[in-house]
Amino acid sequence: MRKMLHFLCMLLLLSRAAEAQDNIVTGQVRSATDGALLPGVTITVKGKTTGAITDNQGVFRLVLPPGTQVLNFTAIGFLPQDVRVTDNRKLLVQLTENVKSLDAVVVSGLASATKRANLANAVTSISAKELTGTATPQTLDNALYGKLPGADIKSNSGAPGGGLSIQLRGISSLQGASQPLYIIDGVYLNNSVIRTGRSTITGAGGKEEDDAANRLADINPDDIATVEVLKGASASAIYGTRANAGVIIITTKKGKAGRTRVSLGQEIGFAKIQHYMGSAPWDENKIRQFFPPSRQELELQRYHDALANGGPFNYEKILYGETPLLTNTHLNISGGTEKTKFYVSGNLSKENGIIKYTGFSRRSIRLNLDHQLSSRISFSINSNYINSNTDRGFTGNENNAGASLGYIIGYTPNYFNPFPDAAGNYPDNPYSESENPLALRDKAINNSNVNRFIQSGKLNIQLFSNARSSLSAAVQGGVDYLSSRTKVYFPDDLQAQRSEANPGDIVLGQENAINTNLQAFLLYQQAVGKINFSTQAGAVFLETKSYSTLNRGRGLVAKQQNISQAAVQSLLQQYDQQVKDAGIVAQEEVNFDDKLITTLGVRFDKSTLNGDANQYYAFPKASVALNVSKFSFWKSRTVSQLKLRAAYGQTGGLASFGDTYSSLQPAINGGLIGSKISGVAGNPNLKPERAGELELGIDAGFFNNRLNFEGTYYSKRVTDLIQNLTLASSTGITTKKINAAELVNKGVEIAVSGVPVSTRNLTWTSRLLFWKNTSKITRLDVPSYTTGSYGPTFGTYLIRKGYSPTTIVGVPRTKEGEYTVYGNSQPDFQSSLYNDIQFLHNFNFSFLLHWKKGGDLLNITLYNTDNGGTTKDWNDDYNHNGVPNGKDRAGTGAGVYVQDAGYLRIREVSLSYTFPKPLISRAFRNVVDQVRIGVSATNLFTVTSYPGYDPEASNFGTQAINAGTDLFQYPSSKRILFNVKVDF
16 A cells, blocks of 8 residues: 555656646747847746746746746847747747837947936937848948938939938038038048049039049948937037037947857849939921021931931930949858957948949958956957949039030930940030030049048046946047049040040049047946936047149040140149147036936037137036936826936037138249239138037837837027128128028927837837928028029029028019029928838838928929920920920029929838748758848839939038039939848
8 A cells, every 4th residue: 555655646746747847938039130149038927927037048948837828028128029838838039129228328428328218318329220121221321311300311412322411400500511420439430522523524613513422331331230319419519519410429230248150141132213304205396396497407307317227215214224233242250258259240342323334332341349358447449441432423513515414415305326336436416515425424434442441449447446436437549541542534535525625634633531539538426325426527639631632634645544644734632631629528417216317518629620729619518307207106007108308508510621711822923933812811710600409308108118209399509600701802802701690490309119019920110200390590790692503593592581591592583672482492391100010920021111291402404404405394385375395484483493302202121031940950950040031122112293313312412501402413223132141
């Protein structure tokens, strides 16, 4: 009997052990973004307190209570996820990053950071997934479209290599810097336009019409971890006199402790023109109507000859109809130990253009190294080398005949045959823009080649630390060195060149620029009860040196591209510039139990660009954030977070180089060379422009922060705006720069984001953005004036007290003698909708819609195609008066050229599939960790009433005011890429 009882007890224990074994679940948790292992993830049984935490390898083991069906996974920085327990009790869970997490750390000063939940400013953070996860962008700033509330972004050119203008929270200057300050890993980036001299050969105008490539195109987007945008003065005040137009802070990826990870990505695809403008057809009646009687017989003969020889010809499709190959290869290796972490990457990117012989290529290599020397000392080094090569072709404005493809085909009837004969000889174009467009495309060169080194280093020293306080020092420095070689070449056998006194024209350029910055800070942190003090103080030093020469040769020996082989040799441009800035910074943050957070700070800056290079100017800031939901009286379960915030700050905008002194120009008198004073007088009393901004906001989270709301109102007042004062001609000086104007920008920014669905089979993340800005000039101490490139006949910008500086006016004049107001280049508002949907375990679908309401463009292209008889609707008669539209529009006033450039655009769309882990492990014997394939597209579809190539086009996008002009731009493209990513 005793043996029998012992046997039954053993059976009972075994059955209980078997039952317990059946109730054990194991698994591993990874990031859905990059497959990284996630330690510290909390797993709880839904509805119970039972739980577990993943170890350093992301592995967990959990004994399930009876009846368990669903587990809940949560981790800081990731969306919570419910997972149903499977029969095999082995789970592979992938968590999605929560890019709007309240626990995410963002920059709050030059040496400190704070949680998003404690911010008093509206700082936009864009993660790597948002930048490149949906669609690989052509350039880094292209990836910002539709993702920045408060930003107005325009495309300066559709050519490969980019060219964008980003304006944050309205107009920050009427003449000076209108682009944000870019900082990457602590390095102040050089984003200046590199002049090529193209506009000199084409006669287009100044350097802003060189159609230069974008310097941010040098940065490999796949290296970026986060982008933080300080849009207003209250957030960017800590950056002083260079921050009037906002600050964009770029942080690159770092290595993580653990096994070495290798990621290889390959994209291949193609581009196509977004849409063709179209061209009016020609027939005998139109020829008789368009040409004078003396030309009609000749033109009719040419027309019939063309019909007999394959004509008419579609010049747009011939010139802009290429379907170029796009390739992008990127490799990164990362890993390390707890003491030393590394990230190494390489990138090869090549994008040909929709115009033959145009394109952009980039080769880059990066090393990011982090090392812990001891428990108190650590340092990091970030090194990046880039070589980029750009061929831009010839589009845009011209004043010398035969120098822009758009001009040529705009004035050429479609019955002219541009194709070369069997011997390769191009026929002469007999029309007003005397050049064969194919000859210009095939023979002329517009190239720039850039070598760039971006290096930064940071040293952190923990001077002392105890349970309640600590003192640390941070020293950071950076270098951005850029060397550029450019070539613009028109061979002597081009038709337009043959009519020149010295045919064959070349401009060779060389530019070297180096930006260096050094900053040193002390950071003291003290806890007194529930109050935490964070004090930082330090100094910043910046220096920019740049040297440029443009040499021109005319009358080249046939087939030569050497200036020494030119009959006429000249120095087109030479400058040697040096700018030095210095700043002293102090900031105090007081945090009461994450409930009430206040910040006070000030920066004192001086610069050699100011009238007095030794005078310091103060730029203060103050902010307060009140986390109402953290107080004990807050009992709401629906509203899980409620924060009220207010901030004020000031930033500066520096004068342009040379504004503070009167320069000397060369002069020849009696055969002797000397110098004379230029017509623009310097002003030694010139002060920096100053923006002061008040920002008020409310942040709210609902349903355990599954739904988040951010609302911001701002009022930015910009004072001491630099203007031209016109002097009496008897003085011998025409103008002088003075501080003479003020303007106000007011706007709202709204962001609603959330996770409507989060289950094991479906996770849907959504974000809706809305932003609006209005501007008004409130003071103008010089007479009102108009500014623009083409004058009131076609539309120009009015600078007058009480008006927005983006107001477009033109002829005819009103009865009061004023120009007629036709529109405004600033949008009424903008909005975007982003959705990311993960479904069926391994599929991911995302898209971004962007809506811009209003915002007018000056369509100067229309004027020229009307004159050439080629506008698409030239032959139509919209008012039924018997006169074709192309003639009817002439002389009716500027209003016909001011056109609505609003649009609704599918910015990005992608679909990807990640192969199941067990399948990959078996197929590659555990060598490959993850494989993802997908397809993505950018600018896939646009709804707009604007008749040009692109409603975002702008010939003068780099200018503060005159940014809304369209004149035969390089047409924009839609891009489709197929991609594969393999992680080892």
